[in-house]
Structures are given as structure tokens and as C-alpha cells.
Amino acid sequence: MKVLVIGSGGREHAIAWKIAKSPLVERVFVAPGNGGTYMEEKCENVDLKGIYDYVKFAKEKLVDVTVVGPEAPLVEGIVDEFKKQGLKIFGPSKEAARLEGSKIYAKEFMKRHGVRTAEYEVFYDIEGAVEYIKKCRYPCVIKADGLAQGKGVVICSSFAEAEDTLKKFMVEDVFKGSGKRIVIEEFLEGVEASILSITDGKTIIPFISAKDHKRIFDGDKGPNTGGMGVIAPNPYVTDEVLEDFKKNIMLPTLNGIKEEGLDYHGIIFFGIMITKKGVYLLEYNVRMGDPETQALLPLMKSDFFELILRAIDGKLEGCKVDWEKGYSCNVVAASKGYPGDIEKGFKVNIGDVENKIFIAGAEFKDGNLITTGGRVLSVTAVADNLDKARQKAYGDLKRIYFEGMQYRKDI
The missing domain is CATH 3.30.470.20 (ATP-grasp fold, B domain)
Structure with a gap:
């Protein structure tokens, strides 16, 4: 079978790598992919942008199944469009994708169906939100309603911090519309x-x-x-x-x-x-x-x-997922400046590593991997206990270098 994987990050590299291992799969197209997917067996990067490009490609190449990596195309309605065209795709519909696309929709869904979650209030204007934070208990959690690349949630320990967050979200509009509506939640400790x-x-x-x-x-x-x-x-x-x-x-x-x-x-x-x-x-x-x-x-x-x-195909009932008995440790190596303004364009040198490297923000250019993003790559090591997995992952990170490389030492 031919598969199209949509996305360009470390997640999509891992998805393409795992799908390519299936004996059912002959070819994996990755749109647009990265330097890691470029080098994977059975995989081929394709330069596509937007839902209609994906649909056209899937039809022309007789793609059997499309797998969507990131959230944005799902929220935009890629699944609905593919199904309308009679194409098989893995992911929720536009309506179902609102569970991630809108924090307000998700919280109201939880409330309707008795899903245990933190107490919350919804605000559509900054005046009401500021009045609320004057009397709420701290710390509190402020969430942008829409997609914000994992950065739309702030734990605020004081009124000043909460007010500053509200201004950034609702007035300065740092998330280009996603923070115009917000949820303020009770802080859960754990x-x-x-x-x-x-x-x-x-x-x-x-x-x-x-x-x-x-x-x-x-x-x-x-x-x-x-x-x-x-x-x-x-x-x-x-x-x-x-x-x-x-x-x-x-x-x-x-x-x-x-x-x-x-x-x-x-x-x-x-x-x-x-x-x-x-x-x-x-x-x-x-x-x-x-x-x-x-x-x-x-x-x-x-x-x-x-x-x-x-x-x-709606056939998951009775299905069992089997797992290795061990543990895995994944450590990300990021560019200097991440998660703010990053420095990029540096050659990635990977020495004699023992474990799986997943590329995220790097492209293959003139025979070299060159950094292009904030999170550049990650190492995943598997072992029969967690300490061993950690030692193996960090051992490999010492054999990898690019200028400005930073990573946490306590994963």
C-alpha cells in the first residue's frame, strides 16, 4: 500500500518510520517531511502545501491511506475534504477536531458528558477577565481558546502575571486570534x-x-x-x-x-x-x-x-495493542534561543550513535543535515529499566553536535 504522512516534525519522522516497518506498506510519502524522513527506507519527501494539494497528490499517486501528523490541517477540515473525495484518511472530522481547536468547546464538552476536569470560567473580553482575576485564587491557569503551538497555556502565580498574560493574549494578540477568547481555570496540583x-x-x-x-x-x-x-x-x-x-x-x-x-x-x-x-x-x-x-x-x-x-474501518473492538516490556527515554536537542528567536543554518554532526535519532527541525542539503527549526532532533533509547534508557540516550547526545545545541539533562 501507499501512504501519505502529512507534517514535517519529529513526530512525523517517527510516524513515517513506524509505518514503513509494516509489511503492508510499499511506499510512504511525507509532505513536506524533513532531513530524517528523506533518509528513511521506503520514504520519499514531497513538496505539498494545503488541503487541495494533498487531495490532488493522493488521487494522482493512488495513495491508499493518508495519516495527518499536526493539528492545524485537522482543525481546518482536511478529513472532511478527503472523505468527500472518496479518499481514506486517519484523523477526526473538523467538528471533532474542535476538541483541540477550541479550549472553550472542549471544556463545555467535558462538562456536558461528566468528564472530570478543573473548574473554569470563559471570557470573551479583557474587562471581564481582569475583574475575575482580581478575586480568583492563585495560582490560576490562563488558556488561549485556539491553537497556539503548545504555548497557549500560562500558569500565573500573581495578579500582575495574570494581567500581563491577558494583555498579551487578548490585546497584543500574540497568537493571531487564538487568544482573543480565553479560559481561566483553577490550578491543579499534582x-x-x-x-x-x-x-x-x-x-x-x-x-x-x-x-x-x-x-x-x-x-x-x-x-x-x-x-x-x-x-x-x-x-x-x-x-x-x-x-x-x-x-x-x-x-x-x-x-x-x-x-x-x-x-x-x-x-x-x-x-x-x-x-x-x-x-x-x-x-x-x-x-x-x-x-x-x-x-x-x-x-x-x-x-x-x-x-x-x-x-x-471501525474495527477496533477486541483489538489488542502489544508493547515491549521495557522503558524508553526521549531527549530533544534544540537550537540556541528556543523557544524564542532561534539561530539556524548550522551543520548537524552525528557520530557513532547506538539509538534511534528522530529529526525535527533539520533539512538534508548538499549531503549534510542543516538546522532549520527550534527543536532540531531527539534521541530515543529503549532499555529494560528507565536508568539504562536514560544513560543510553544521553550517551548518544554526547556524540551529536551543532552550534548552539541545548538540551535538558534531567529528562
């Missing part, structure tokens, strides 16, 4: 976990858990990023936590999808907080996480592409 899962709209199968590290510096200091590294499984997700998650978050979500008739054949990612009072849902994502994908897929024993086909 440990975060990521639980990615696959659904066909009738069944949800959770994957093993993961623990992301969002902040740029060691000790969870500095600004939020798209993610600086992941361990999997998450040691805080015990059997008890998993049962709580299924009962109070996953199953009510599935019931909501069914009751509202949402067309959902794709990944649903639950960002949860494990607190003393139980497990709470922080947010939905409607696609694979980045870099969670790079940590999870190397542990997956099952044929990922076969799972995708089953989800598209």
Missing part, C-alpha cells in the same frame, strides 16, 4: 501524564502512558516549549490511576463522541493531572503528541499501520 489512544468512534484503546517535560531548562524552569523530552511508561500512572482515568475521563469522553455523533477515526490524546483528589483531564489533543510519539512508537510491538486501518 503530576502530569500523557495518555495517547486510538479510536474508531465506538472503541478507545489507550496506549502506554508517557511523561512530557515542557519547560526549556532543567528542574522545570523557564518558558514552556513544545516538549523537551519524554519518558514512557510514566511511573506515576499506576493501575489505580489508569482505572480512575478510564472511569472518569476516557469512557465519558467516548460516550460523548457517540452521543454527539462525532466522526472520529484517529488519535485522541488525553493530557491528565494526577492529584490527591483523583485524576483530572487538562486537555484533549486530536493527534499524536510531539515528542511523546518519538518515545512511544519504538516501544510498540504491534503493527501501527494495521491499527490505523482498523480504526478507519
